[in-house]
Amino acid sequence: DSRPGGLNETGIAAYKMLDDAAQKEAAWLLRHPCIEIRLQTVLGRDVTLASLREQYHAVVLALGLAAQRRLQIPGEELPGVLPAVPFIAALRRGETVPVGREVVVIGGGMTAIDIAIQIRLLGADIVHICYRRGIEDMGASEHERQLARDQGVLIHAGLRPVEIREAVGGGMELLMDFWHKEAGKWVPSGKSVTCFADQIFTAIGQTLDQSTWVDDPKLMSVALDAQGKIAVDELGRTNLPFIYAAGDCAGRSPDLTVHAVADAKRVASAILADLKSEVA
Known part of the structure; x- marks a missing residue:
């Protein structure tokens, strides 16, 4: 990268990293005469x-x-489907980013919360977080989940993406299956739902x-x-x-x-x- 700091610089939402904290910490470390950094x-x-x-x-x-994990479902290559971390990085670099009106975030960790709150603060009307297991299984803490709710983000559990299609008249349709817990295991319920979105973020982990x-x-x-x-x-x-x-x-x-x-x-x-x- 062209700037030090790692994920503190590129992967954590801008609303969390105030006052250029990552760069200030890097600058403090680099004051040591025995530490040298070679960028890019x-x-x-x-x-x-x-x-x-x-x-x-x-x-x-x-x-x-x-590297970003992929959904491995049809339609994830559509232009409106974006991995969350590179989007956050672009925003941290001060680049102009697209902001959808109806947004779906797929994932349940801290990055899912970060992108959901960030896109809501940028002006999205409706933001849904869809997670494949239960609320209690999410990687994001209850504190982080409440921060998202306080910003109007809607959190849904037991939903697994199946396919993303182009919608008539623009935008996308996200087909998801309902799953529920049975004998300690998550299994399909046999029901599904289709959700409209003009922007979909994937936040299902990195590799x-x-x-x-x-x-x-x-x-x-x-x-x-x-x-x-x-x-x-x-x-x-x-x-x-x-x-x-x-x-x-x-x-x-x-x-x-x-x-x-x-x-x-x-x-x-x-x-x-x-x-x-x-x-x-």
Whole structure:
């Protein structure tokens, strides 16, 4: 990216990050004489993991989750269907963004809440959040859900998207199936509903972006876990010596900033211990 800060800069809604907080924090860190930042440098394209390992005693992969999960349903390629995180990033960069009148957000985490509130504040008349399981299963906290309700956002549970179609006269029709809990499992109820929207946001999670890894053999040898994140031990060590991972890209880490910070502290301690062990 052209600016430091990661998701604090590009992935958290503008109404939450006031007074340019992410950039101020980055500027404070960069005051340290031993910290250098190289922007717009892509691992696997501009630098390789092998070259970094040759230059440094240890390498920490703090890549985040830059790729957006897809709905895998017909119609998600329509122009009015947008992933939430890039939209939020464009807004944070000060770009002009489209604002729908009737908006549907698909997802149940913090990003779903963020985009729903943000698009409502930008002037959308009606904003629905549709989540596939129960309200109590949503990744967003009750506090965040109430913030959305206070802004007039409508939250619906037990709805799974099936298809998105172009509507006659403009806009889109979102077909969703009702699901309910039966014997502890979520199963189809046999009923469906069609909702009109002129803008649909997907906020169903992010994945590790490996698009630039293919030309970097050492990077390709980093082991991933069953969820597609970088497999690490309890201190952030990967399967490769002196290669560590922290934050959202690491398998043991929940996708929250506070956990990413805690990961970094554990990894720093592990690096110091491992280097001392090697010298001893």
